[in-house]
Amino acid sequence: MAGLSDNARGALLMIGSMAAFTFNDACMKGLAGELPLVQAVFLRGIATTALMYLLARWLGRLRLDLPAREWRLILLRALADIGATAFFLTALFNMPIANVTAILQALPLTVTLAGALFLGEAVGWRRLAAILVGFTGVLIIVRPGFSGFNAYSLHVLVAVGFVTVRDLVARRLSPQVPSLTAAVVNAAAITVGFGIASAFIDWVPVTGRAGLLLATASVLIIGGYLFSVSAMRVGEIAVVAPFRYTSLLWALVAGLLIFGEWPDGPTLAGAALVVATGLYTFRRERRLKRGERPKAAVDKG
Incomplete structure (x- = not known):
């Protein structure tokens, strides 16, 4: 990436990140019907945790001597992630990957x-209006009450x-807590x-295909x-964050090429509405932050 500006490199890295996360999801979805969900997540988790631990140690970003307040927040965050993983993957095992990803764009x-x-x-009020429009897009994707x-x-x-x-x-975490x-x-x-x-279910033997998908998912999620x-x-x-929305494009590609899935018209329209309002929100926040800089300079003077 020599010769590129920092923002251009950041954008490419974010696009790569979204591709890695999306194809990790595709690997997990590929296990649907072959491995129980909890067994698949547990096995992926063993490899993922080990790799992340080694990476954190290698980079010197593993810190355990944190205040009690920070540990409470870290554990609360982890509990929320357990819930998110359970509900997200349950949906992913039973829905087209692009539909799931489209709803996630509301984040x-x-x-x-x-x-x-x-x-x-x-x-x-402008960003509140954008949020309401975005949630309308989510409702178009979900379409509760329709066939x-x-x-x-x-x-x-x-x-x-x-x-x-x-x-x-x-x-709420303090800057002293490393992300890793x-x-x-x-x-x-x-x-x-x-x-x-997984201790309360009947385990299924892991085939070579399933093992390959789990290993690939573990590497992709770290990447x-x-x-x-x-x-x-x-x-x-403000420049890099909007490229998170490329996850929807990757999901469309994965859904079509791997699973033979393509969203219908209303789903695509709802997804476009959600993405558009999200981009507007990013743009609005960027403009507001730019507008605050002169004021901050005056205050310091």
Whole structure:
């Protein structure tokens, strides 16, 4: 990536991150009908936790001597991630990958709204209007009450709620908590949680195909995390963050080429509405932050 600006490199890293996360999801979806969900997540979690632990140690980003307050927040974040994983993958095992991903695009909107409601963050009427329009797009995708409605869509919405809680808790963590430390705890908590759940089901022998999918998913989820963190450190957040929406494009590609799935017209229209309002929200926040800079300079003077 020599010769590229920091923002261009950040954008490419974010695109790569979304591809890695999406194809990790595709690998897990490929296990549907072959392995029970809790067994698949537990086995992936063992490999993922081990890899993330080694990575954190190697980079010197594993810190255990944290204050009790930080540990409470880290554990609360991990519990929220367990809930998000359970509901998201249940939906993914039973829905087209692009439909699931389309609903997840509402996350920036839900985090913005929750930040205003629970953390007192300023959100003007324009962004509130964008959030309402975005949620209308989600309803178009889900279409409750219509013949095409899939009850597993509600699982995705619950997963969005859990991820929103996770991200709000992350905002309360102090800068002294390394991201990789929180990520390792999350991975370990998910592994333990699903490991306990797997004790109450009948395990299925892991075939060579299933083992390959699990191994690939483990590597991809680590790659997605690394690319995401690198993207945020290289480029400006306001420039790089909107490229998270490329996950929907990757999901469309994976759904069509791997599973022979393609969303219907209303789903695509709803997804476009959600993405458009999310991009507007990012753009609005960027403009507001730019507008605050001169004021901050005057205050310092």
